[in-house]
Amino acid sequence: MPERLYGGIEAGGTKWVCAIGTGPDDIRAETRFPTTTPDETLAQAIAFFRAHQSVPLTAIGVGSFGPIDLNRDSPRYGYITTTPKPGWSNTDVVGTLTQALGCPVGFDTDVNAALLGEWHWGAARDYDVAVYITVGTGIGGGAMVGGRLVHGLIHPEMGHIRPVRDPARDPFPGICPYHGDCLEGLACGPAIQARWQTPAEQLPPDHPAWELEADYLGQAMATLLCMLSPERIIIGGGVMSQPPMFPLVREATQRWLNGYLQHPRILDNPAELIVPPGLGARAGVLGAIALAMAAAEGY
Structure with missing residues (x-):
C-alpha cells in the first residue's frame, strides 16, 4: 500500500499555518505566514504543498476562521461567508484548493479542527x-x-x-461589528488592547x-456547562498564555455556577475540567491533519 501523507491548514484570521505529516510525531514540513488577501494567502498555501510533497498528498484538511458554509448540499459549501475579516467574505477555500491540488479537502471551523x-x-x-x-x-x-x-x-x-456586562464596572462597549459587547467583543485580544490601550x-x-477577562470567560464556561455538560473544556489562544488566566477562569466559573452543578470535577478539581491544549500551539494544524484523515475516508 502506498504511503499516506496528509496536509493540514490552520487558516486563522491573523496567520495561516500549513503542515505535511501524519500526526504529532511525524511532521515532515511546516510553514506559517500572515493572512493577507484571499488570492495571495491561498496561493502561498498551494505553493507550500506543491514544493514539499515527498509523495502525493492523500488529502488536505482546513480548519478555518469563519463563519463558514459546511452544508455539502449548498452551492457555497467550502466558503468563508459573513466574516468580519476585510476582503474574505464569500471566499471559496475548498474549491480553490481542490482544483489546485487534486485531492480531497476536509473542511471545518478552526476550533472544531483543534x-x-x-x-x-x-x-x-x-x-x-468536550469543548474547545x-x-x-x-x-x-x-x-x-x-x-x-x-x-x-x-x-x-x-x-x-452575550455575557452579562455591568456598565458601572466595565463601561467598554465592545468591539464586535455585529454585536458590540458579545463575548468576543469584550474579551478577545484586540478588545483587551482597545479597553486598556495596551x-x-x-x-x-x-x-x-x-x-475582568476571567469573569467574562467564566460566564461562558458556566453557560457551556449548563448547555452541553462537557466532560472537558480546553481553552487555547494567546490570551490564555498569560500566567493568571487559568486559575482565575476556573474560579470565575465556579462563582457563576454558584453551586448549582454538583460534580467533583467542578467543585473540587476544576483543574481537570478546564485545561490548556494538550497539543499546545500545534492543536490547530494537527487538527487540520485529522480533518484530512477523515476526508480521505469519505467523512
Whole structure:
C-alpha cells in the first residue's frame, strides 16, 4: 500500500499555518505566514504543498476562521461567508484548493479542527463530550458530543454569546461589528488592547484586566456547562498564555455556577475540567491533519 501523507491548514484570521505529516510525531514540513488577501494567502498555501510533497498528498484538511458554509448540499459549501475579516467574505477555500491540488479537502471551523486534534492526540482523548475554546484575535468554540463534532444548522459560534456586562464596572462597549459587547467583543485580544490601550501581552499579571477577562470567560464556561455538560473544556489562544488566566477562569466559573452543578470535577478539581491544549500551539494544524484523515475516508 502506498504511503499516506496528509496536509493540514490552520487558516486563522491573523496567520495561516500549513503542515505535511501524519500526526504529532511525524511532521515532515511546516510553514506559517500572515493572512493577507484571499488570492495571495491561498496561493502561498498551494505553493507550500506543491514544493514539499515527498509523495502525493492523500488529502488536505482546513480548519478555518469563519463563519463558514459546511452544508455539502449548498452551492457555497467550502466558503468563508459573513466574516468580519476585510476582503474574505464569500471566499471559496475548498474549491480553490481542490482544483489546485487534486485531492480531497476536509473542511471545518478552526476550533472544531483543534478539538478533533485534541480528541485524537491531546487533552480530549477518552471523552465523548468536550469543548474547545480559543481566546486570541477572536473568540471561537467547537464542540464534540458523542464523539462527533457538532455542526447543526451552521456551526457553533460560541464567541458571540452575550455575557452579562455591568456598565458601572466595565463601561467598554465592545468591539464586535455585529454585536458590540458579545463575548468576543469584550474579551478577545484586540478588545483587551482597545479597553486598556495596551496589548494584552504587555499587561502585568496583577493588572485588573485579567480579573475582568476571567469573569467574562467564566460566564461562558458556566453557560457551556449548563448547555452541553462537557466532560472537558480546553481553552487555547494567546490570551490564555498569560500566567493568571487559568486559575482565575476556573474560579470565575465556579462563582457563576454558584453551586448549582454538583460534580467533583467542578467543585473540587476544576483543574481537570478546564485545561490548556494538550497539543499546545500545534492543536490547530494537527487538527487540520485529522480533518484530512477523515476526508480521505469519505467523512
